Amino acid sequence: MSLRFYNTLTQRLEEFKPLHDNVVRMYTCGPTVYNYAHIGNFRSFVFPDILRRWLRARGYQLDHVMNITDIEDKIIRDSKAAGKSIDEFTAVYTKAFLEDTATLRLERPERIVPATQHIPEMVEAVQQLTERGHTYVSDGSVYYRISTFPEYGKLSHNDFSGVRAGARVDVDEYDKDDARDFVLWKAAKEGEPAWDTPIGKGRPGWHIECSAMAMKYLGDTLDIHTGGVDLTFPHHENEIAQAEGITGKQFVRFWLHAEHLSVDSQKMSKSLGNIYTLRDLKERGFAPEALRYLLASVPYRKKLNFTFDGLKAATTSIERLRNYKLRLETDKFPAGMNEAFAERTRRASAVFDAALDDDLNTAEALAAVFDYVRGTNTAMDAGQFLAGNVPAALEFLTRFDSVFDVMRPSRISAAGSITQAASSFSGTAHAGGLSDAEVDELIAERATAKKVRNFGRSDEIRAQLASQGVILEDTKEGVRWKRS
Numbered sequence: 107m108s109l110r111f112y113n114t115l116t117q118r119l120e121e122f123k124p125l126h127d128n129v130v131r132m133y134t135c136g137p138t139v140y141n142y143a144h145i146g147n148f149r150s151f152v153f154p155d156i157l158r159r160w161l162r163a164r165g166y167q168l169d170h171v172m173n174i175t176d177i178e179d180k181i182i183r184d185s186k187a188a189g190k191s192i193d194e195f196t197a198v199y200t201k202a203f204l205e206d207t208a209t210l211r212l213e214r215p216e217r218i219v220p221a222t223q224h225i226p227e228m229v230e231a232v233q234q235l236t237e238r239g240h241t242y243v244s245d246g247s248v249y250y251r252i253s254t255f256p257e258y259g260k261l262s263h264n265d266f267s268g269v270r271a272g273a274r275v276d277v278d279e280y281d282k283d284d285a286r287d288f289v290l291w292k293a294a295k296e297g298e299p300a301w302d303t304p305i306g307k308g309r310p311g312w313h314i315e316c317s318a319m320a321m322k323y324l325g326d327t328l329d330i331h332t333g334g335v336d337l338t339f340p341h342h343e344n345e346i347a348q349a350e351g352i353t354g355k356q357f358v359r360f361w362l363h364a365e366h367l368s369v370d371s372q373k374m375s376k377s378l379g380n381i382y383t384l385r386d387l388k389e390r391g392f393a394p395e396a397l398r399y400l401l402a403s404v405p406y407r408k409k410l411n412f413t414f415d416g417l418k419a420a421t422t423s424i425e426r427l428r429n430y431k432l433r434l435e436t437d438k439f440p441a442g443m444n445e446a447f448a449e450r451t452r453r454a455s456a457v458f459d460a461a462l463d464d465d466l467n468t469a470e471a472l473a474a475v476f477d478y479v480r481g482t483n484t485a486m487d488a489g490q491f492l493a494g495n496v497p498a499a500l501e502f503l504t505r506f507d508s509v510f511d512v513m514r515p516s517r518i519s520a521a522g523s524i525t526q527a528a529s530s531f532s533g534t535a536h537a538g539g540l541s542d543a544e545v546d547e548l549i550a551e552r553a554t555a556k557k558v559r560n561f562g563r564s565d566e567i568r569a570q571l572a573s574q575g576v577i578l579e580d581t582k583e584g585v586r587w588k589r590s
């Protein structure tokens with residue numbers, strides 16, 4: 107079966123191939139940098155990461171652009187409240203966002219583009235829309251007249267034909283019930299940042315940012331555009347009206363939207379105190395890869411209900427996989443090759459591939475991995491798993507991890523900061539025992555286990571290390587170890 111995605115535009119599952127050669131031109135709506143990103147935001151960024159990795163596994167190259175919205179209504183409001191300049195204010199959250207995404211092992215898109223560095227492109231886009239009769243000016247602001255784009259509503263599948271002509275909306279976010287002519291360029295206001303441009307002094311609306319930057323880097327027609335489902339209307343609907351209003355060509359072939367995340371079955375909200383950032387979870391002792399696993403484990407088009415039990419279960423799942431890998435690498439298996447088992451490995455790998463080809467069905471892909479791991483452990487216990495079966499078993503695990511990327515433990519220092527562990531098991535092996543890198547990884551895993559109160563596992567690791575001649579000493583500064 108071929109690779110296929112559910113396209114919001116056509117409301118169908120469609121076979122995917124890039125338009126030109128082997129390169130997938132893809133755009134992701136990036137963060138608005140006015141606060142730390144929360145786990146709901148990260149769901150919509152983990153999804154394109156899984157997508158990127160699977161596209162590459164399927165032989166494609168990527169040209170992926172993500173914007174940083176660093177000028178926008180909420181930024182202006184909150185930077186004023188914080189008594190900071192816009193640049194100072196957004197620099198803090200841009201840096202935090204990039205750090206968090208690296209901690210979550212999200213691959214960097216080929217290009218990350220800040221809106222404020224593309225004002226001339228946005229102005230030019232507004233001018234082109236004006237030349238084509240899609241705009242009008244009111245009180246110095248430029249608006250998109252949606253009645254000039256009859257296809258308006260085709261992405262969100264809403265009928266806007268009854269919308270009153272000339273009614274306008276100045277804010278960037280609104281509901282579909284409030285659909286009106288939307289603002290492209292906002293006239294300068296007292297106390298707000300503004301650029302002097304040929305279309306007047308002012309600043310861009312949010313929607314024109316993405317159209318202008320996407321087309322600058324990726325051309326008139328993109329293969330894939332991703333975002334959270336809440337961006338479908340008005341943001342993406344407006345992106346289409348702007349881009350197609352200029353070029354007359356299809357703007358995006360595949361629109362892929364990630365569903366919402368709820369916390370304990372409730373909408374995240376300040377009043378409920380259930381908005382969690384990556385920093386909050388680290389403080390509670392969870393490893394970032396546990397969040398990554400949890401966010402990736404539910405297929406992106408299904409609603410995801412975040413709970414701390416779910417995060418603990420993710421931690422346990424990762425541990426099971428790491429233990430299994432350690433067993434593959436360190437146990438002594440009988441010589442030879444079990445052909446029936448080799449066939450089982452091929453089948454599991456094929457099920458894994460087919461699941462991800464099917465609109466990134468990560469739940470089924472993980473089920474294929476865990477079924478296989480269970481079967482392998484049983485076969486190992488029964489002495490049916492032979493030394494010749496090890497390389498293919500490891501290869502399947504590597505393929506899994508090239509997409510899910512959870513096998514490497516993050517190092518949690520005594521101060522609680524997390525750094526990426528060196529790529530797994532790369533250290534030089536000590537005669538008859540574990541390499542230093544392997545010891546460090548197990549110690550990191552034990553620290554995580556203790557933090558999430560999984561004392562069974564932390565004791566198990568201590569015993570495992572002791573059996574390999576590694577003695578641990580818990581100190582105020584963290585764990586020290588030596589070989590006996």
Ligand SMILES: [Zn+2]
Binds near residue numbers: 134135316
């Ligand atoms: Zn966008």
